Amino acid sequence: MKNYKKYFLIFDKNADLHYLDSGATTLKPKMVLEKMMEYYTEYSANIHRGLYPISEKATEEYENTRQKVADFIGAKYPGEIVFTSGTTDSLNLAAAGWAKRNLKAGDEVMVTIAEHHSNFVPWQQLALKNNFKFVVSGEVTKKTKLLAINHVSNVLGTVTPIKSIIKKAREISPEICVVVDGAQAVGHMPVDMVDLDADFYAFSGHKMYGPTGVGVLYGKAKRWLEMEPTRFGGGMIKTVSTTESTWADGPEKFEAGTPPIAEVIGLGATIDFIKEIGRENIVKHEKELTDYLIEKINKIEWLKIMGLGISSGRLGVVSMYSEAPGMGTSHDMADILGREFNVCVRAGHHCAMPLHTQFGVETGTVRVSLGIYNTKEDVDELIKGLEKVWMTFIKK
Numbered sequence: 070m071k072n073y074k075k076y077f078l079i080f081d082k083n084a085d086l087h088y089l090d091s092g093a094t095t096l097k098p099k100m101v102l103e104k105m106m107e108y109y110t111e112y113s114a115n116i117h118r119g120l121y122p123i124s125e126k127a128t129e130e131y132e133n134t135r136q137k138v139a140d141f142i143g144a145k146y147p148g149e150i151v152f153t154s155g156t157t158d159s160l161n162l163a164a165a166g167w168a169k170r171n172l173k174a175g176d177e178v179m180v181t182i183a184e185h186h187s188n189f190v191p192w193q194q195l196a197l198k199n200n201f202k203f204v205v206s207g208e209v210t211k212k213t214k215l216l217a218i219n220h221v222s223n224v225l226g227t228v229t230p231i232k233s234i235i236k237k238a239r240e241i242s243p244e245i246c247v248v249v250d251g252a253q254a255v256g257h258m259p260v261d262m263v264d265l266d267a268d269f270y271a272f273s274g275h276k277m278y279g280p281t282g283v284g285v286l287y288g289k290a291k292r293w294l295e296m297e298p299t300r301f302g303g304g305m306i307k308t309v310s311t312t313e314s315t316w317a318d319g320p321e322k323f324e325a326g327t328p329p330i331a332e333v334i335g336l337g338a339t340i341d342f343i344k345e346i347g348r349e350n351i352v353k354h355e356k357e358l359t360d361y362l363i364e365k366i367n368k369i370e371w372l373k374i375m376g377l378g379i380s381s382g383r384l385g386v387v388s389m390y391s392e393a394p395g396m397g398t399s400h401d402m403a404d405i406l407g408r409e410f411n412v413c414v415r416a417g418h419h420c421a422m423p424l425h426t427q428f429g430v431e432t433g434t435v436r437v438s439l440g441i442y443n444t445k446e447d448v449d450e451l452i453k454g455l456e457k458v459w460m461t462f463i464k465k
């Protein structure tokens with residue numbers, strides 16, 4: 070199995086780091102950091118404004134990233150890509166900018182029980198405030214005007230068959246707007262907007278080996294035309310008078326103010342990094358490790374995997390819990406793993422409380438989530454740490 074740690078500087082100073090929390094945020098490769106440094110040291114100007122070379126260079130790099138993102142996710146036009154601060158911001162923009170304007174009282178907004186709070190709460194709140202009907206994991210009907218669904222669950226790791234779901238939903242409710250939360254998908258599997266046919270698709274740079282503070286909302290060109298900006302200020306206007314204002318035509322209309330320039334440029338380098346490694350190699354590496362992880366966890370009698378304990382149809386995200394009498398909480402487990410083994414995992418509800426309630430695991434789970442830098446040794450260290458957890462709580 071190939072070792073990709075050499076691309077990540079963090080391991081130079083933390084050789085024994087077992088980072089199994091990529092679902093929260095991935096580590097950043099050297100290429101991305103260098104690109105951001107390049108911006109700050111060589112052409113650190115604002116974009117779209119200056120008529121001097123370093124501003125033009127910054128603008129070119131920023132807009133090149135828009136094109137790179139469009140190509141990377143199979144969008145038809147770069148104008149369908151709007152930069153945001155992350156998935157949460159993207160989903161809130163779709164809710165406040167599109168749904169608030171285009172739905173009417175009584176329309177149904179549907180989410181699934183397996184959504185991250187970022188793709189649950191904005192729709193719930195929107196529905197409450199506008200008298201839309203908020204439906205959780207129901208049947209799509211003619212009344213369903215919006216479906217918000219994840220591409221990969223950040224708790225179960227399952228890959229949702231969104232292409233067939235979208236196709237079916239459109240047969241039942243032709244005008245339905247489908248918003249996909251791709252936060253856990255884009256860095257780990259190929260995605261193609263034309264093929265999936267989603268209306269909106271949201272993701273974060275920092276979960277795909279890129280910088281924090283930048284995300285993307287893809288929207289079909291016609292959906293952007295139906296949308297209102299939700300934030301106002303510099304950069305997004307065409308004209309302003311003392312009585313009214315008009316908006317820029319392109320994606321800038323939704324990017325008010327100075328955007329996260331270095332982060333967007335860094336996101337471009339992230340795409341270069343993923344291409345250099347090869348998307349098929351990422352899929353293969355993470356699949357092999359997921360198989361290994363699931364096989365090992367399934368051998369531990371006192372641990373249960375939330376959802377299906379199989380590796381097909383899922384990416385490298387596994388949440389587990391224990392019902393053994395005397396066992397500590399998910400936080401106790403993660404604490405031992407972190408402090409004693411330098412194994413970094415996530416404990417709690419992972420921003421998916423309704424799903425934990427549905428499974429009856431109110432106290433939370435321990436989540437392991439893989440990235441390209443992980444190796445079988447990281448999984449072995451996790452298993453060693455879990456043995457210590459067992460010895461601590463049960464065999465006192």
Ligand SMILES: Cc1ncc(COP(=O)(O)O)c(C=O)c1O
Pocket residue numbers: 092093155156157158185187188219221222223250252253273420
């Ligand atoms: C499935 C999913 N959606 C949305 C988010 C929110 O992403 P961000 O915090 O980058 O906005 C996360 C983050 O964990 C996630 O896993």
